[in-house]
Amino acid sequence: MSTGDSTPRPPDDARHAWARLRRAGSPRPSRSNLLAMLLAASLGFAIIAQVRQTSIQGLENLREDELVRIFADVDQDGDRLSDEVRDLQSSLELLKSRTTSEEEAQRAAQERVDALGILAGTAPAKGPGVLLRIDDPELKITPSIVLDTIQELRDAGAEAIQVGDVRVVASTWFADADGGISVSGSLVRPPYVIRAIGDSDTLAGAMQIPGGVNATVRGKGGRLSIDIRDELAVDALLSVTAPQYARPVPTATP
Amino acid sequence: MIPAIGLALGIVVGLLLQPAVPVWLQPYLPIAVIAALDAVFGAVRAILDGIFSDKVFVVSFLSNVLVAAFIVFLGDKLGVGSQLSTGVVVVLGVRIFSNVASIRRHLFDA
Numbered sequence: 467m468s469t470g471d472s473t474p475r476p477p478d479d480a481r482h483a484w485a486r487l488r489r490a491g492s493p494r495p496s497r498s499n500l501l502a503m504l505l506a507a508s509l510g511f512a513i514i515a516q517v518r519q520t521s522i523q524g525l526e527n528l529r530e531d532e533l534v535r536i537f538a539d540v541d542q543d544g545d546r547l548s549d550e551v552r553d554l555q556s557s558l559e560l561l562k563s564r565t566t567s568e569e570e571a572q573r574a575a576q577e578r579v580d581a582l583g584i585l586a587g588t589a590p591a592k593g594p595g596v597l598l599r600i601d602d603p604e605l606k607i608t609p610s611i612v613l614d615t616i617q618e619l620r621d622a623g624a625e626a627i628q629v630g631d632v633r634v635v636a637s638t639w640f641a642d643a644d645g646g647i648s649v650s651g652s653l654v655r656p657p658y659v660i661r662a663i664g665d666s667d668t669l670a671g672a673m674q675i676p677g678g679v680n681a682t683v684r685g686k687g688g689r690l691s692i693d694i695r696d697e698l699a700v701d702a703l704l705s706v707t708a709p710q711y712a713r714p715v716p717t718a719t720p
Numbered sequence: 721m722i723p724a725i726g727l728a729l730g731i732v733v734g735l736l737l738q739p740a741v742p743v744w745l746q747p748y749l750p751i752a753v754i755a756a757l758d759a760v761f762g763a764v765r766a767i768l769d770g771i772f773s774d775k776v777f778v779v780s781f782l783s784n785v786l787v788a789a790f791i792v793f794l795g796d797k798l799g800v801g802s803q804l805s806t807g808v809v810v811v812l813g814v815r816i817f818s819n820v821a822s823i824r825r826h827l828f829d830a
Binding site: 484486487496498499500501502504507508509511512513514515516518529531 | 725727729732738746756757767768774781782801802827
């Protein structure tokens with residue numbers, strides 16, 4: 467530094483100070499003044515260069531402790547972000563499992579609808595089964611024989627049955643009719659075609675029991691033909707009407 | 721006045737040329753700039769004290785810059801570069817502040 471120690475000055479020389487500053491400002495070209503100007507110019511140049519350098523500085527010019535600090539910052543950021551990732555992932559899992567359970571409930575409900583539709587005869591069914599054909603040239607086959615056949619098929623595990631074009635369900639009934647039999651009010655003429663879905667070998671075996679359906683039909687002068695199918699359609703449908711008298715009893719909540 | 725014009729001229733030239741600091745100069749330039757600023761403020765104060773001399777200014781400017789650079793160089797060699805740089809900046813900052821305070825007392829009586 468070029469100046470001496472600060473000496474306390476009387477406050478009245480403020481005007482002198484400004485005058486001195488003005489006088490120093492007036493151009494006095496001398497060698498050292500020019501040198502001073504050169505130094506000041508280099509100072510300005512250096513300031514700008516350093517400012518630019520600082521603003522474009524990459525990691526390679528940093529000191530070790532600064533690098534360590536930056537590294538710690540990055541590390542901390544990474545920890546925080548991975549925490550966030552974990553949180554989001556767990557909530558994603560939660561949402562997924564919720565969706566899955568909803569889908570499962572829906573699937574279970576759909577399965578129930580399908581099963582009930584097949585039981586109630588409102589849904590077409592297909593699968594392995596047997597196609598029975600009862601020829602009755604002498605018109606001696608009674609509704610009870612057909613009903614016995616149906617019972618025998620159910621006993622053998624038939625899941626969906628159709629006589630002629632009529633689906634057989636829990637409320638189906640059989641009665642005599644001119645030129646055939648009446649199935650729930652629909653006239654079915656011989657030959658009676660019965661389609662039953664179930665284990666086809668078991669169903670076919672049930673028809674051949676000694677003293678069973680086949681024997682009865684033969685005894686009446688008819689002929690029973692059994693056709694085992696891998697794929698059989700029971701596509702006659704019933705329209706469900708709401709019960710007029712029966713009301714469901716609410717089940718006690720557990 | 722002429723040094724002030726020089727300072728402005730240097731800033732303008734720097735802005736126009738967009739200089740890149742050479743690698744070997746990079747550790748020394750910041751400290752050198754601070755030291756030079758200290759010399760400039762000291763010179764202004766000297767003017768107000770009535771004891772300014774161009775020669776003293778030039779010499780103090782150059783010696784400040786060289787000593788600051790040397791201290792940084794030595795600090796880097798001794799492995800205490802960053803601490804020594806911080807120390808130099810603190811000392812020079814204190815001096816700049818005291819010079820500015822003195823200038824202020826001269827100019828504004830406050």
